[in-house]
Amino acid sequence: MYAQMVKSEATQDDPEKLAAFQEKIDANIKVEPRDWMPEGYRKTLIRQIGQHAHSEIVGQLPEGNWITRAPTLERKMILLAKVQDEAGHGLYLYAAAETLGVSRDELTEMLLDGRMKYSSIFNYPTLNWADIGAVGWLVDGAAIMNQVPLQRTSYGPYSRAMIRICKEESFHQRQGYDIMMKMAQGTEAQKKMAQDALNRLWYPSLMMFGPSDAASVHSEQSMGWKIKINSNDELRQKFVDQTVPQAKYLGLTIPDDNLTWNEDKGGWDYSDPDWTEFFDVLKGNGPCNTDRMEARNKAWDDGAWVRDGLLAHAEKKRAAKTAAE
Amino acid sequence: MSKEWPLWEIFIRGQHGLSHRHVGSLHAPDAEMAIKNARDVYTRRNEGVSIWVVEANNIAASSPSEKGPLYEPSESKIYRHPTFFDIPDEIGHM
Ligand SMILES: [Fe+2]
Ligand SMILES: [Fe+2]
Ligand SMILES: [Fe+2]
Numbered sequence A: 001m002y003a004q005m006v007k008s009e010a011t012q013d014d015p016e017k018l019a020a021f022q023e024k025i026d027a028n029i030k031v032e033p034r035d036w037m038p039e040g041y042r043k044t045l046i047r048q049i050g051q052h053a054h055s056e057i058v059g060q061l062p063e064g065n066w067i068t069r070a071p072t073l074e075r076k077m078i079l080l081a082k083v084q085d086e087a088g089h090g091l092y093l094y095a096a097a098e099t100l101g102v103s104r105d106e107l108t109e110m111l112l113d114g115r116m117k118y119s120s121i122f123n124y125p126t127l128n129w130a131d132i133g134a135v136g137w138l139v140d141g142a143a144i145m146n147q148v149p150l151q152r153t154s155y156g157p158y159s160r161a162m163i164r165i166c167k168e169e170s171f172h173q174r175q176g177y178d179i180m181m182k183m184a185q186g187t188e189a190q191k192k193m194a195q196d197a198l199n200r201l202w203y204p205s206l207m208m209f210g211p212s213d214a215a216s217v218h219s220e221q222s223m224g225w226k227i228k229i230n231s232n233d234e235l236r237q238k239f240v241d242q243t244v245p246q247a248k249y250l251g252l253t254i255p256d257d258n259l260t261w262n263e264d265k266g267g268w269d270y271s272d273p274d275w276t277e278f279f280d281v282l283k284g285n286g287p288c289n290t291d292r293m294e295a296r297n298k299a300w301d302d303g304a305w306v307r308d309g310l311l312a313h314a315e316k317k318r319a320a321k322t323a324a325e
Numbered sequence B: 001m002s003k004e005w006p007l008w009e010i011f012i013r014g015q016h017g018l019s020h021r022h023v024g025s026l027h028a029p030d031a032e033m034a035i036k037n038a039r040d041v042y043t044r045r046n047e048g049v050s051i052w053v054v055e056a057n058n059i060a061a062s063s064p065s066e067k068g069p070l071y072e073p074s075e076s077k078i079y080r081h082p083t084f085f086d087i088p089d090e091i092g093h094m
Helices: A015-026 A039-058 A060-064 A073-098 A104-112 A129-150 A156-184 A188-207 A219-224 A232-250 A275-285 A289-302 A304-324 B031-042 B064-075
Strands: A260-262 A267-269 B007-013 B020-027 B050-055
Touching: A039 A060, A039 A073, A039 A104, A039 A156, A039 A219, A039 A289, A060 A073, A060 A129, A060 A289, A073 A104, A073 A156, A073 B020, A073 B031, A104 A289, A129 A156, A129 A188, A129 A232, A156 A188, A156 A232, A156 B020, A188 A232, A188 A275, A232 A267, A275 A289, A289 A304, B007 B031, B020 B031, B031 B050
Parallel strands: none
Antiparallel strands: A260 A267, B007 B020, B007 B050
């Protein structure tokens, strides 16, 4: 999902403390920043929350790309508000990660030099306005699917960040679906654009949940610690089941010939995305990986004088105040 | 790498008459900017009528390992709760 393939860190802690910790998790008692926690729990969470935060921030780029070209002033203001929310989501998550003993700037540096990842989905381009509809509908839809259960995660600050984020997300998905409805009910050309956006973003959205359970090696420990609540395939299935009727309402076709209702499981059978493509995108070879990293690095470098200047001003003011006292 | 802006803890009064509540944190160069940023981040949907910001390193906290001894006195004094006393029904509400 926003955090894909987060490797659980091995833990070498006192077995007695570990057992007491697990008991607490099993009893649904939240772990707070100053409580004892296994090293592996702390490190895995930093990686997972950090990756989630980076995804919120990098995720602003494909949508920000369309703010200046939104078809109406109202659409522009809505998209601006949506993208601003994502900046807030990034902040909530960075702040949660910081309680684990890593600094905000360290996290940023790790993203910028490639030591940390962000979700594969944001390495795909948004080519036209219909893509903005499809992103809100599918990408935020998939994000919500993952974030709702994470509200119950064992780490207090992460759980509280998720609760805030979930409150804001449903506006995101609805604004996307609203764009899709307009396009799908529009002219032939608009309808074609909507279908084309769905065709291109469907499989990348399915990839957001991470590799299939059979291939996902890091889940068990994370599930034990309740920092992962559902398996990748479970969430992907829920997402497909939720999305199929929504596509149908739009009169659009999900680009999957194998999509069939399976009475026994009470859900849709669907085709997996191309996992080779997924791993390739994660390695840095997606259509926009280079662009995204260049944009983030440029923003960080170009903003350095502002960060330094404001800090220098604050220090000067503080010095003047102390001198006056 | 340049120096990082300090971390601020943000407290917001959600409605008139309620106390301020901790809502999260953010980085800012000074208190004035911390309030402006808090406005942008934590009150985008009418969540507040007043904002407090406190630099995080000015907060002193109790230690989780002292939880037992720190709160023990309150656990053993059950007579502090009104339900400890049996009051006859005849006298009405008390
Ligand atoms: Fe978000
Ligand atoms: Fe998002
Ligand atoms: Fe969102």
